[in-house]
Amino acid sequence: MTAAEPPVPATSDTAGDPPQRRRRDAAETRQLLLDAARHRFARDGYAATTVRDIADDAGVNVALISRYFTSKEGLFEACLRAAGDELRRTTGQTPADRVPEAIARHIADLGAAGLSSQLSLLLRSSGDAGADEIRRGVLVRSSEQLAAARGWRPGEPGSEQLLLRAQIALAAGIGVAVLRSSIQLEPLSSASEQDLVGPLRDLVDALLPPT
């Protein structure tokens, strides 16, 4: 829509000037679209991203989005699901006392497929009810996982406070991710993982005191 960077073909053609066409592979094409979409949706939001942008980034034809994901909306939902899976996978295996470091590492990772990108995606909305439900599910599960690492147990009295605090911590992480990757606020944007881990540990520990 607005001055887009040149569509990098996403295919790892190692110094290959002759644009040899990729071997036909539905699964791989699907993944290329998913990656390109995740990146665009996370950085620019749903409405500002066009299906032609995504297809160009992935180096495939626009029509394949409808074929593989039914619609732009379907592609977005697939992105949300993927983000949820990856988030759960990486945070699930974090020992309770390492939570702040894990968050810092995820946020610091500014790569295209980085965890930071997944976090940003979680506050992009398409206005569609289905997508909203998926996103809310991911956020609830993530915050429950975070709260559980600090002693939260479902239904336990006074435990609601912990969940609320976990959601505030999650919101902080998402806010930082967006301000870094989309808004590019300095010095936050250029801060390294080293720079971030201290403040974020303070933040998480203050919200969710280690038991």
Add this chain to the structure above:
Amino acid sequence: MTAAEPPVPATSDTAGDPPQRRRRDAAETRQLLLDAARHRFARDGYAATTVRDIADDAGVNVALISRYFTSKEGLFEACLRAAGDELRRTTGQTPADRVPEAIARHIADLGAAGLSSQLSLLLRSSGDAGADEIRRGVLVRSSEQLAAARGWRPGEPGSEQLLLRAQIALAAGIGVAVLRSSIQLEPLSSASEQDLVGPLRDLVDALLPPT
């Protein structure tokens, strides 16, 4: 774009069934548009909001957006400027030791014109360079103000850390505002100011220890 709520006429016609037309007033019309736009942009983002949505909410004709603000982009920039002014005005007069309470109060205010709305607006992007510059300016000034309340002085050695921490606190506030108002994550979304002030004080004090 997607199932919009019925356009509330924004004119305070007190139980007035007869839709008596508002007296012609350029300044007031401008303000109606500004208010409606701020609300929409904050909640749905720039690209997902159409000028017809805004005009309908304000109860005025679409063409007046171009007349008063040149373009949709111009209207968005005006919203950002207004948010910056209001933010500076309200945070500027906060004594240093009351900062967390002030943040909590601002975030808790979910009203249409509430401060929470202004915060959400600050991470909406239009992709336009001019708007990006305005937003970055507002964010930088806000974080500097916040950092200054806790001892930061421009250019002072080791002071960069404080600014970074203030930006993380600001990011947390924005993240909470969006998760509450746009995403509607429970229980965060239903939390009262009372519920929020404790955790947010812990958060701010941990990031920016009171001197």
Add this chain to the structure above:
DNA sequence: GCAAGAAGTCAACATATGTTTACTTACTAC
């Protein structure tokens, strides 16, 4: 080697959306 089907392409479409132009209506200075 070849046929069947999967994978990919192309062009057209319907529609939504930002903006402009020509026009009408209300307010106000005199």
Add this chain to the structure above:
DNA sequence: GTAGTAAGTAAACATATGTTGACTTCTTGC
């Protein structure tokens, strides 16, 4: 009261965008 002007309206336009259907090209099982 009325002319002149500002405020507001309606319709049209150009374009961007999501989606579809007919067509072509590649791959693979036999």
